[in-house]
Amino acid sequence: MGGETDARSNPAATDDFEVYLAWSDMTLRVRSDQTLLSVLLEAGVAISPGCLTGGCGECATAYVEGDVIHKDSCLSAVDRERFLCPCVSRAKSRIVVAA
Ligand code: FES
Numbered sequence: 001m002g003g004e005t006d007a008r009s010n011p012a013a014t015d016d017f018e019v020y021l022a023w024s025d026m027t028l029r030v031r032s033d034q035t036l037l038s039v040l041l042e043a044g045v046a047i048s049p050g051c052l053t054g055g056c057g058e059c060a061t062a063y064v065e066g067d068v069i070h071k072d073s074c075l076s077a078v079d080r081e082r083f084l085c086p087c088v089s090r091a092k093s094r095i096v097v098a099a
Helices: 036-042
Strands: 017-021 026-030 061-065 095-097
Touching (some): 026 036
Parallel strands (some): 017 095
Antiparallel strands (some): 017 026
8 A cells, every 4th residue: 555656646747758948959858756847947947937736827838839738727728729837737748848
């Protein structure tokens, strides 16, 4: 019992994926136990997060390519074509962010 030692206890976590910062020409890895937001902040991307739970949209970040798994509850379907909330959202594969 109690053998759940992986990242599944974090609802924002799924598999690892890569994010390419187009303006910075940097590729970063987002591990299953990290949020995309934490990786972007560590890289120096200027984001001012709010709720950290996908509800406020303060962290919304533009992306230009990628199969995003949207987990927020604030962006509209139209917004989601160009923006993601990195505090909760992830990707199925490499994504390209305008940062
Ligand atoms: S910080 Fe609120 S939606 Fe990401």
